[in-house]
Amino acid sequence: MLAWLWTRLSEGGARVSISGRALGRFPASDVERLLRAQVLIEERRADTWSVCAECDCGLDARPIEQLDGAFRVCCPHDPAEDVILQKDDLRRFSVDVDRLVARITASGNLGGAVACIADGVWLLGETPSGHAVVLSFDADNLVAPGAVMTIRAAVGPKPIMAIVHDLSAAIAVRLREVEIEPREIAAVFKPGSDGTERLVLDPPSSVPRLVMTLSAQSVTLDCRRLDLPTQMFALFRLLIEQSVKRDPVLKKQEIETQMGRPANEIARDLRNAIVSSGLSEAQAKSLVATVRARGYRLGLDPGEVVIEP
Incomplete structure (x- = not known):
């Protein structure tokens, strides 16, 4: 769930709104745990819905109506475009980015302090093998002018791993040229023995590539x-x-x-x-x-x- 949340933020921005239906793919206990930790924050329930894709009704949004116990979004021009909603569709959540970063760090048992070292880039800490780990919303942030210098100033001479979403081959090559080892966030989260996902960065020595x-x-x-x-x-x-x-x-x-x-x-x-x-x-x-x-x-x-x- 942590990797999924980070991916949503990477694609939609830090202020992205997440519906209760989208969170329904995860166990309720996981959602509740993140709500208690204030990683997820429940916002005011939705009272409007987007207009039809091709509609020329002139509305900015359609009101949500409750009729006979059901929630309905009506199109003033075409009843075929009406939408029946579930209660979870009305629930809206935001994400506290700093608390999510701290949760990701804790899941990997990384040593050291968490710090935001550049716009959209966090230093998570250090792996047992001595690699400094940074997490970025966007891989482009890591190759922007001055970014590598900023990261180096924060971590010193340690080898660096960078976790990102949607890593292109071209940016992977550029990062390795400046001695930063990139990792896709979806590839570094594994289920732990208790069923919760954990950040796993050090490759098992028993399985050499x-x-x-x-x-x-x-x-x-x-x-x-x-x-x-x-x-x-x-x-x-x-x-x-x-x-x-x-x-x-x-x-x-x-x-x-x-x-x-x-x-x-x-x-x-x-x-x-x-x-x-x-x-x-x-x-x-x-x-x-x-x-x-x-x-x-x-x-x-x-x-x-x-x-x-």
Whole structure:
């Protein structure tokens, strides 16, 4: 329900009105819990309804009438456009954004204080693995001029995860280029043992996404084999080994020293090899992420990677 509420706010704005019928998809106990916590706030019941889509009656809204115990919205021109309402249709709720953010944070057991650090962007705290977590209404907020600088000033040198709704591939690439790992909000909420949803950000170490086997010089990503030539395999190994260090960026100078080729050329060849294995160009750029003016980094969390002998 928390992820659903955040999605509604992202799509409709902080002042969006939510009907009782829309909340009917969730258990009444969950709705009641959020009402008690004042995350949801019940507003005055609706007494008007929108006009028909193609109507030329001149009304701004149609009044809601109660007839014989039923609630009806009548069209003055076409009775076929009359609407029969249920009581829950009349209930209206708003959302206290700050309390919702605090509830999302608590569901993930994040450490540290919650703070609004920019327009539509909150710092939630820190995961057990040491990642700072930010939550944004809109992914565009994170790539606006000065946004990354503001976030960095708030979190310091920690690695960053950003939770957003409706993440495009283009913005995901841009965020990874500035060392921010984006996550879709719908993908990071999981049901807990008590049935309530929880924010789960640290990937389980028992289910690696990428496996590199040194003896066979093979790499698999999400069960897909990546056919990498020897030199590309060597560069990919450097990226993986660097990803677990305090600074996960493999610097251009180090690449050129180790590989004997310009960093941009060999990184381009590595991405081309990844694309030849069946991934898209956007996925290749995300996996071998450019860090502007510094070098390259692996676009995966260290917990998602395993190196085997």
